[in-house]
Amino acid sequence: MSSWGKNNPDHAPKKSWSLGEAKGKLETYCAYQERCQWEVRRKLYEKGIKGDSAEELISEMISSDFLNEERFARSFARGKFRLRHWGKMRIARELKLRQISPACIRLGLSEIDPEEYYDMLLNQAEKKWEKTTEMEPTKKRYKVVAYLMAKGFEQDLVQEAVASVSSEQ
Template identity: 35%
Template sequence: MVNYCVYQDRCHAEVEQKMKEFLLIDEAREEIILYLLKENFLNEERFTRSYIRGKFYIKHWGKNKIRMNLKQKQISEKMITICLDEIDEDDYRKTIARIYDDYISRQKGLQEYQKKSKTIKYLMSRGFEYEFILDTIENYK
């Protein structure tokens, strides 16, 4: 389990799931979790911050999509809110603007309102907030 946690940051749910594959008794699982926590191989805040940075700066996901995926990994809302400061506000706005510009320029043969509508839907599917998208559109004109 140490090697599993060393390879990349893991959350509790991932470690628990991996241990279920080994069919360990409950006491052994608890001992392993305690050891991983004590030796700092398992750190929920470090995992959350790393996950947020990766999904935003590499995959260009918005905060909503990141939040939803972290909730699926059983990370608490409080932890998510604390760690979302990993995303710089200027970088966030620049990313929305860049994706907006790229996507809308690829829309051919559509009316202006159709391009705008499709682009808004696309950005929302990427997890960006509607208010930020509208703000980006206003600044884009």
């Protein structure tokens, strides 16, 4: 959250929603992109709606199929893998942070094709290997491994990919 509003008295705080207007706004919010309950709950809290009224709105969104945790997990995993090039561990950690159930996390990760996953890992390893200016091979290898681990790829796959890339050089 920005502290800009606190330091600028002319800037009005975010407008809160009435219960009537919240349902329509939430439908638009959820129709724009897949959302999870945690994101919707956070949005409602931000707009001044808390407690039972927030939970009631969320259950209405679920029953009208605007909110679906499994659909969210699948979409999130596909998007973060293809666009951000995240590994499965990072995706799982982010989904867990959003309070997605372990079963939905497994379903989300099942969206990632294993061959495409390893190809992406090799591609990322090659790019990082080329960009790393370190001359000493051990340090260069360490930097590439650390980068790929931070992206959320599994250690055994990272070691395999870096060994493959470093042997080509």
